Amino acid sequence: QVQxxxxxxxxxxxxxxLSLICSVSGYSxxxxxxxxxxxxxxxxxxxxxxxxxxxxxxxxxTSLESRVTISLxxxxxxxxxxxxxxxxxxxxxxxxxRDRIVxxxxxxxxxxxxxxxxISS
Amino acid sequence: xxxxxxxxxxxxxxxxxxxxxxxxxxxSISSYLAWYQQKPGQAPRLLIYDASKRATGIPARFSGSxxxxxxxxTISSLEPEDFAVYYCQQRTNWLxxxxxxxxxxxx
Numbered sequence: 001q002v003q004x005x006x007x008x009x010x011x012x013x014x015x016x017x018l019s020l021i022c023s024v025s026g027y028s029x030x031x032x033x034x035x036x037x038x039x040x041x042x043x044x045x046x047x048x049x050x051x052x053x054x055x056x057x058x059x060x061x062t063s064l065e066s067r068v069t070i071s072l073x074x075x076x077x078x079x080x081x082x083x084x085x086x087x088x089x090x091x092x093x094x095x096x097x098r099d100r101i102v103x104x105x106x107x108x109x110x111x112x113x114x115x116x117x118x119i120s121s
Numbered sequence: 122x123x124x125x126x127x128x129x130x131x132x133x134x135x136x137x138x139x140x141x142x143x144x145x146x147x148x149s150i151s152s153y154l155a156w157y158q159q160k161p162g163q164a165p166r167l168l169i170y171d172a173s174k175r176a177t178g179i180p181a182r183f184s185g186s187x188x189x190x191x192x193x194x195t196i197s198s199l200e201p202e203d204f205a206v207y208y209c210q211q212r213t214n215w216l217x218x219x220x221x222x223x224x225x226x227x228x
Contacts, residue, residue: 046219105155105172105212107167107170108157111166
């Protein structure tokens with residue numbers, strides 16, 4: 001079955017760049033669908049960050065777009081997130097997820113387990 | 122950006138009771154709405170798409186309804202494992218938003 005797994009540093013200093021990788025198994029990310037990132041500050045709700053696709057481009061949450069880079073590495077079947085100039089407000093659990101149309105609705109139908117990233121000096 | 126407002130913030134019920142959760146959109150989103158369940162320490166799980174269709178493997182006690190701006194998730198008879206946080210989600214104009222969540226707790 002398709003599985004997603006986040007990896008990357010759990011602690012990042014303020015003003016630096018947060019970098020995470022999502023490794024996908026059981027499905028080739030170059031075959032289709034969007035692949036996205038969603039975050040959740042501790043004890044709070046879900047916030048979509050961005051999604052990308054091999055053939056259909058990338059789309060971003062407007063307020064984060066200037067700080068976000070999301071990319072695919074099809075040779076490793078991974079996709080990544082980079083968030084620059086981080087502050088304590090970026091402390092969150094970061095989830096990678098498959099972003100696809102089910103029926104007629106864009107949904108996240110598969111999720112990684114999440115990676116807690118803390119922004120602190 | 123479409124804002125999704127969920128109510129109530131917290132719902133306290135007992136096993137066996139019926140749960141009704143609301144999600145209101147700031148503009149019409151037709152039926153392009155999904156619902157998720159999240160348990161502590163776990164990733165969200167897709168429950169409902171197209172406002173009313175159950176995702177694969179979701180029990181029949183979960184049902185969704187609504188269109189336009191007003192949507193409802195109903196759990197007909199609560200099981201102990203249903204106590205969790207529920208989120209609605211939509212995508213319009215290539216912007217995805219989630220509601221702030223409804224916490225369903227045991228009374």
